[in-house]
Amino acid sequence: DQQVKQNSPSLSVQEGRISILNCDYTNSMFDYFLWYKKYPAEGPTFLISISSIKDKNEDGRFTVFLNKSAKHLSLHIVPSQPGDSAVYFCAASEWGYQKVTFGTGTKLQVIP
Amino acid sequence: DAGITQSPRHKVTETGTPVTLRCHQTENHRYMYWYRQDPGHGLRLIHYSYGVKDTDKGEVSDGYSVSRSKTEDFLLTLESATSSQTSVYFCAISERGNEQYFGPGTRLTVT
Numbered sequence: 001d002q003q004v005k006q007n008s009p010s011l012s013v014q015e016g017r018i019s020i021l022n023c024d025y026t027n028s029m030f031d032y033f034l035w036y037k038k039y040p041a042e043g044p045t046f047l048i049s050i051s052s053i054k055d056k057n058e059d060g061r062f063t064v065f066l067n068k069s070a071k072h073l074s075l076h077i078v079p080s081q082p083g084d085s086a087v088y089f090c091a092a093s094e095w096g097y098q099k100v101t102f103g104t105g106t107k108l109q110v111i112p
Numbered sequence: 113d114a115g116i117t118q119s120p121r122h123k124v125t126e127t128g129t130p131v132t133l134r135c136h137q138t139e140n141h142r143y144m145y146w147y148r149q150d151p152g153h154g155l156r157l158i159h160y161s162y163g164v165k166d167t168d169k170g171e172v173s174d175g176y177s178v179s180r181s182k183t184e185d186f187l188l189t190l191e192s193a194t195s196s197q198t199s200v201y202f203c204a205i206s207e208r209g210n211e212q213y214f215g216p217g218t219r220l221t222v223t
Contacts, residue, residue, distance in 0.1 A: 006154075032210050034210070034211065036214075041216075041217070042216060042217070043202050043204075043214030043215050043216050043217050044155070044202070044214045045213075045214070046211050046212070046213065049210070049211060089154060089155060093209070093210050095210070096208075096209070096210075097209060097210075098143055098160060098162055098206075098209035099157060099160065099170070099209070100157075100209075100210065100212060101157075102147075102154045102155040102156070103154055104152060104153060104154035105154050
C-alpha cells in the first residue's frame with residue numbers, strides 16, 4: 001500500500017521555466033512533509049519541508065505547497081536550472097515520529 | 113554535509129553468503145536508518161535505530177538484521193544473501209526523526 005505517491009515518473013522542463021513536481025498521500029495522520037533531491041551515484045539530500053500548520057514554505061527558488069484537504073503537495077522550482085536535473089522524492093511523516101515514508105520519485109530533466 | 117560514511121561502497125557477493133554493511137556517523141545523531149532503493153519502489157525502510165541497542169523493523173525487514181553497539185555505528189547484515197537483495201543501500205541519520213541526512217550509498221550485487 002503506497003501511502004505516498006508520485007504519479008509522474010519523469011518530467012522535462014526548459015531552462016528558466018517553472019518545474020512543478022506533484023505528490024499525493026493517503027495517510028491522514030501525516031503532518032510533516034519533505035522533499036529530497038538525488039543525483040546519480042549520490043545519497044538523497046534534504047531540500048525543503050513543510051508542516052501541516054502551513055500551506056506554503058519558500059526557500060529561494062524552491063517553494064512547497066500543501067493542500068491538506070486534497071492530501072496533495074507540490075514542489076515548485078522557479079526558475080529551473082540544468083543543475084536541478086535529478087530525481088526528487090516526496091516524503092511524509094507524523095510529527096515527532098521516527099519514520100518517514102518516501103514516494104517513488106520523479107526524475108526531472110531541465111533542458112538548456 | 114552531515115558526517116556520514118558507508119562501507120563498502122560497492123560489493124559483489126554470491127548467493128548464500130553473509131554480508132555486513134557499515135554506516136558511521138560523526139554527528140552524534142540519535143536516529144539511524146537503513147533503506148534500500150530499487151527502481152519503481154523509491155526508498156524503502158529496512159530497519160532503524162532510536163538509540164544504542166534500540167532498533168525496530170521497517171517495511172522490508174525480512175532477511176536483514178541490524179546492530180547498534182555505539183552511537184556512531186549502525187550495521188546492516190544480510191545473513192544469507194539472495195539475488196532479490198541486489199540493490200543500492202542507503203544509511204541515514206537524524207537528530208529528531210524527521211529530517212534525515214543520507215550517506216553516499218552502497219551498491220550491492222548478489223550473483
